[in-house]
Amino acid sequence: MMTCQRCLMDCGKRAGIGFCRLQSKLCLGANAVGIQRLSKLNKRLEMQLLELRRIIEEKENIAEMAKVENEELSRENQDLRRDIERLRKEFTDLPTAPVSLEPPSPYGSPADPTPTEEQQLDVLSETPETAPNSKEEELSLECRHCHEWFPGITQDELGLHEDSHRLCPYCTLICDGVEQTIFEDHVFSHEV
Structure with a gap:
């Protein structure tokens, strides 16, 4: 019969062996x-350990991929630097042509003052609607606040607008669509 130390101690205080067996x-x-509790705890700890190992392995894989990508980018960066140096050398080796400070003529080069056939057709194809400073533009008036153009109105009508x-x-x-209180708040904000 198996008894624990506690039972033996209890038996000494209590009467009889029957109590000891029950105890x-x-x-x-x-x-x-x-x-059973220790077994469950052990299983839970083993699961956590497996999960942590999986996470560590995943992080190691990510670190390895980052290392490989970094090496590839470094090689690509070196290639680009070599290309830049090569292009700089080619650019400095190019003969420089004199740059004219005069704007190009719409009729060709200054040596050839006759307009090209295409340029002549462009000038001939202008209509009064497409010609600059047409009469319609002269009749249009612009609001000095909203910068909207109003064709065919008088100066008085523009003033009313x-x-x-x-x-x-x-x-x-311009606070046309704004409520009065918001408009007043805006105006008073300038006085602060």
């Missing part, structure tokens, strides 16, 4: 429960 069965049951804008007196911000 030893309880102790054996408690030991079995403890073993310009007066219809609600402007900040400090920064001339």
Whole structure:
């Protein structure tokens, strides 16, 4: 019969062996429960250990890939630097042509003042609508606030349009669609 040290100690205090047997069965049951708990804990720790090993292996793979990529980029960088040096040498070896500070003529080179056939056709194909400074542009007036063009209106009509804008007196911000309180807050913000 198996008894634990605790049971023997308890038996000395209590009367009879019957109690000791009962106590030893309880102790054996408690030991079995403890073993099961330890087994579960052991399994959980083993699972965590496996997971940590997997994570470490994954990190090592990532580090290896980063190392390989870094080496490839380094080689590519060296190749690009060699290309830049080669291009610099080629560029310095090129003969330099004199640069004219005059704008190019729309009719060809200054040595040949006659316009090309294509340029002559462009000038001949201009219509009054496409010609610069046509009469319609002269009749259009621009609002000085919103910069919108109004063809065919008088100066008085333009003045009415310009007066219809609600402007900040400090920064001339157009506040046409803004609520009055927001407009006032904006104006008063300049006084601070």
